[in-house]
Amino acid sequence: MKLNKWMMTAALTAAATFSASTLAEDPLKVGFVYVGPVGDHGWSYEHDQGRQEMQQYFGDKVKTTYVENVSEGADAERIITQLAKSGHEVIFTTSFGFMNPTIKAAKRFPNVTFEHATGYKQAKNVSTYGLRTYEGRYVSGVAAGMATKTNTIGYIASFPIPEVIRDINSVYLGAKSVNPDIKIKIVWVNTWYDPGKESDAANALIDQGADIIVQHTDSPAPLIAAEKRGVMGIGQASDMSHFAPKAHMFSVRDVWAPHYIETVKEVMNDSWKPTDFWGGFQEDILQIVSINPDLPKDIQAAIKTTHAKIKAGAFHPFTGPMVDNTGKEVIAAGYTLNDKELAAVNWYVEGIDATIPK
Structure with missing residues (x-):
């Protein structure tokens, strides 16, 4: 209804x-x-x-x-x-x-x-x-870092909240793990959904040398812009492959039904209690879908291998040692951020040449 x-x-x-x-x-x-x-x-x-x-x-x-x-x-x-x-x-x-x-x-x-x-x-x-969107972002970074020819990723950011800042870091960390020369450029659009602004942001990033577009906004406009300009991009939230079949590398899909079903079951049987639920690869609530078969085989393999490691709990993107881009230690050696700490990330990792908007 x-x-x-x-x-x-x-x-x-x-x-x-x-x-x-x-x-x-x-x-x-x-x-x-x-x-x-x-x-x-x-x-x-x-x-x-x-x-x-x-x-x-x-x-x-x-x-x-x-x-x-x-x-x-x-x-x-x-x-x-x-x-x-x-x-x-x-x-x-x-x-x-x-x-x-x-x-x-x-x-x-x-x-x-x-x-x-x-x-x-x-x-x-x-x-x-x-x-755990940062899981999909890390995989996106690995793929982008391997695929880029300009060593520049473009990130279309919505609002400077911890989720978005954390995911920018995760993309960069993934890319840096396979490409030491990687750079990331960020355009803030201050909207979740505005196809015009999203398209303009994609074109601005491409004009600055980005040849892989990652988005934290909701329309397929950035992918469509990437296809028109002959660069690559990664789908956000849903399978966006049909909007830009050449530019689309893969999509990170959100799958909410299991959580909604479980919550309603709990309410119906009076077992619901307030919690802080995070779903990711392990629960299949976050999924890698529609990997472009035209991608080089080594990139396809890296996408699948990185996804599998994170899903199995063998790797976590936010494990120290890690310093921010001012040189301050933000994660101690051997320590992994817990969910409360992940929800409060307000720093860029070392190597990102940008400042967080106020």
């Missing part, structure tokens, strides 16, 4: 609120809040694929609602509140900027289960969940 955010007040506030225990025969109402359109072919698209798979899994035991194109901030709080008022017993809020609005709504609706993607604030009725 899709609701336009401007229809929410009329459509939702009139509805009565029921708990699962009040009318056991009624379906569990589950709401989703998306920062972009479900047609972005990236982040929001894959969350909605997870919603649909969860709906199919439970059938008439669950009724789902989604609201797309929700701005981070006051607009998000209004939408989340209206979903809670209208009887949604589980609400998934799927963007970093929804964190504080989710926490505020959770205080007002203590009987509603909230799950917030990519954030770090929890409460009695709020869990956090996210992906």
Whole structure:
């Protein structure tokens, strides 16, 4: 069920609120809040694929609602509140900027289960969940470092939050492990989804010598731009191979259905508790898909080998010793960052010639 955010007040506030225990025969109402359109072919698209798979899994035991194109901030709080008022017993809020609005709504609706993607604030009725995106980024870096002819990777960055900063580091570390001459150039677009800005950023990076484009934004526009300019790129969040079959090296796909199914099961059997869930290669919630068969065999092999090592737990990208680009030690020798520390990365690793925007 899709609701336009401007229809929410009329459509939702009139509805009565029921708990699962009040009318056991009624379906569990589950709401989703998306920062972009479900047609972005990236982040929001894959969350909605997870919603649909969860709906199919439970059938008439669950009724789902989604609201797309929700701005981070006051607009998000209004939408989340209206979903809670209208009887949604589980609400998934799927963007970093929804964190504080989710926490505020959770205080007002203590009987509603909230799950917030990519954030770090929890409460009695709020869990956090996210992906070990840095795993896919490291594989991307290895492939980019081997494939580049200019020794320059271009990174289209959304917002300077820990997830994005951490993933820039991971791409660089992966590339540096196979190419000591690698450089990374970064363009900040301050949006998750804007095909025009994303395309412009890709072209700007290509003009600066980048011949591999990596993106932390959600549309296929950067890959399409790469194809037009004769360079390579890596798909973000979903399988983007069909948008740029020549430029596409592979995609790192987000697979949310297993987490959504498990969460709803826990709510239904009253075993849900607030946690900080991270899914990655090991859980197959993060996947390497559609490796371009035209890539050199050694690059294809490196993609698969690096993926396998990380999945098996034999390698972690953020294991020390490691210093930042000011020379300060950020990870001691032999130490691996834990999830809380990974969620707070606010430094660039040594070798990245850039500063983090304020």
